[in-house]
Amino acid sequence: MKISLTVNGQLREVEITPYTRLLDLLREDLGLTGTKEGCGKGECGACTVIMDGELVASCLVPAPQADGSEVLTIEGLGSRDNLHPIQESFVETGAVQCGFCIPGMILASKKLLDENPHPAEEEIRLGLSGNICRCTGYAKIIDAVMMAAEKMDGRESDQDG
Amino acid sequence: MKQENNQPISGTDFKNYFQPSSLKEALEIRDKYRSEVKLVAGATDIFVQYNEKLHEVENWLDISRIEDLKKIEKKEKSIFIGPLVTHLEIIKSDLINKHFSALSAAALEVGSPQIRSRGTIGGNICTSSPAGDLLPPLLAYEAKFHLSSRKKSRIVESDEFFTGPKKNILKDSELLTGIEIPISDAEVYSFWKKIGRRKALVISTLTLNLVLEFENDLIKRAGLAVGSAAPVPVRLKKIEEKMLGKKLSQLDYKKIAEEVKNRISPIDDLRGTKEYREDVAADIMVNALEKIEKERVSG
Numbered sequence: 001m002k003i004s005l006t007v008n009g010q011l012r013e014v015e016i017t018p019y020t021r022l023l024d025l026l027r028e029d030l031g032l033t034g035t036k037e038g039c040g041k042g043e044c045g046a047c048t049v050i051m052d053g054e055l056v057a058s059c060l061v062p063a064p065q066a067d068g069s070e071v072l073t074i075e076g077l078g079s080r081d082n083l084h085p086i087q088e089s090f091v092e093t094g095a096v097q098c099g100f101c102i103p104g105m106i107l108a109s110k111k112l113l114d115e116n117p118h119p120a121e122e123e124i125r126l127g128l129s130g131n132i133c134r135c136t137g138y139a140k141i142i143d144a145v146m147m148a149a150e151k152m153d154g155r156e157s158d159q160d161g
Numbered sequence: 162m163k164q165e166n167n168q169p170i171s172g173t174d175f176k177n178y179f180q181p182s183s184l185k186e187a188l189e190i191r192d193k194y195r196s197e198v199k200l201v202a203g204a205t206d207i208f209v210q211y212n213e214k215l216h217e218v219e220n221w222l223d224i225s226r227i228e229d230l231k232k233i234e235k236k237e238k239s240i241f242i243g244p245l246v247t248h249l250e251i252i253k254s255d256l257i258n259k260h261f262s263a264l265s266a267a268a269l270e271v272g273s274p275q276i277r278s279r280g281t282i283g284g285n286i287c288t289s290s291p292a293g294d295l296l297p298p299l300l301a302y303e304a305k306f307h308l309s310s311r312k313k314s315r316i317v318e319s320d321e322f323f324t325g326p327k328k329n330i331l332k333d334s335e336l337l338t339g340i341e342i343p344i345s346d347a348e349v350y351s352f353w354k355k356i357g358r359r360k361a362l363v364i365s366t367l368t369l370n371l372v373l374e375f376e377n378d379l380i381k382r383a384g385l386a387v388g389s390a391a392p393v394p395v396r397l398k399k400i401e402e403k404m405l406g407k408k409l410s411q412l413d414y415k416k417i418a419e420e421v422k423n424r425i426s427p428i429d430d431l432r433g434t435k436e437y438r439e440d441v442a443a444d445i446m447v448n449a450l451e452k453i454e455k456e457r458v459s460g
Contacts (some may be wrong), residue, residue, distance in 0.1 A: 018178035019215035041209045055277035060208045095454050129361035130273025148342050
């Protein structure tokens with residue numbers, strides 16, 4: 001069966017089976033390997049993407065349910081030359097060690113900051129509670145989200161002014 | 162050694178994934194395929210259950226496109242919740258939060274943001290895990306479940322629905338089509354507590370939900386339900402009855418807690434031992450009564 005969905009702003013058509021997961025579709029059919037598979041059971045958050053504005057574990061989304069949806073993966077957020085403020089902040093605070101969890105962490109951070117531009121530490125912890133990191137101990141990841149909140153605040157007011 | 166690959170070949174010949182947009186069509190497919198079809202809504206549980214063996218499922222009935230099953234509506238004396246309403250939508254619903262705050266609180270502690278955005282209340286009910294977090298509140302608020310097959314519809318009490326671990330009375334021709342919870346006009350206080358090994362993404366070691374309705378300081382209705390403490394989520398009606406018609410100050414909290422401990426039948430598993438669960442259930446019961454007492458004084 002064929003489905004079409006918008007991935008990072010581009011309309012894509014993909015041939016799928018009923019048991020293709022959104023994760024497989026992104027990584028294998030579209031080559032977007034920034035989305036990682038950790039546990040495959042929705043427990044680690046490495047496969048997190050934003051689908052129709054909501055945070056989802058792409059390993060638990062049947063591809064047929066993604067038909068007609070709009071998906072944002074880490075590749076759609078920024079580029080090597082033009083990092084998103086959240087990505088900049090993760091680099092600047094040293095919040096990345098092995099990096100495997102980071103695409104999911106950054107997308108969870110984006111979803112959080114879109115809804116709550118000035119989160120308290122406890123709110124950040126709740127927003128990122130579906131994402132597991134085995135390297136950093138989370139402290140610097142939380143610093144990164146706080147820094148990103150400040151940066152994004154500044155840029156938004158620049159635009160407004 | 163070469164592993165045999167049993168997966169069907171990719172192509173256009175997939176007739177076994179049904180994604181109807183109306184309940185009528187869904188019930189027809191359900192009726193035709195019965196136990197040969199696997200139901201999928203938010204997929205947060207079934208995709209874990211069939212992890213790495215998804216291809217073994219022959220027929221999928223994906224009900225996620227049925228718009229009629231996604232509504233939260235206020236009726237005259239109840240709130241009607243569509244089975245496809247997600248945990249996130251429950252948390253965001255002012256209507257649910259106003260009338261059934263313990264259900265909102267339970268939904269907020271399910272899984273993680275990634276799971277809450279997709280997992281549905283109907284999925285939580287039909288999966289019928291003894292640890293399903295929304296189930297004790299549904300029992301304590303005396304929810305009714307609307308079930309339909311192609312030919313018939315029936316309404317059942319939530320505490321008659323669950324029959325064993327992951328077992329319920331839903332027939333293989335039926336679908337859950339709605340959850341109806343009565344609204345009380347009395348003064349209602351609710352308590353919800355989940356015990357788990359960490360805050361997020363944890364299967365409950367124990368959950369307890371207490372709902373008390375007061376009229377002139379007297380307990381007019383009590384709803385008490387416990388999860389992860391028996392083969393099914395249980396409503397403790399015998400204990401509820403003992404609280405009726407009394408003032409909070411007339412209750413012996415310790416004695417009630419002891420009774421909770423005696424009336425549950427938890428097991429030892431990797432999330433906790435039987436003894437631990439019994440002790441914790443008793444402790445939370447005291448907390449529940451104390452918290453409601455405090456809220457009433459300040460409230």
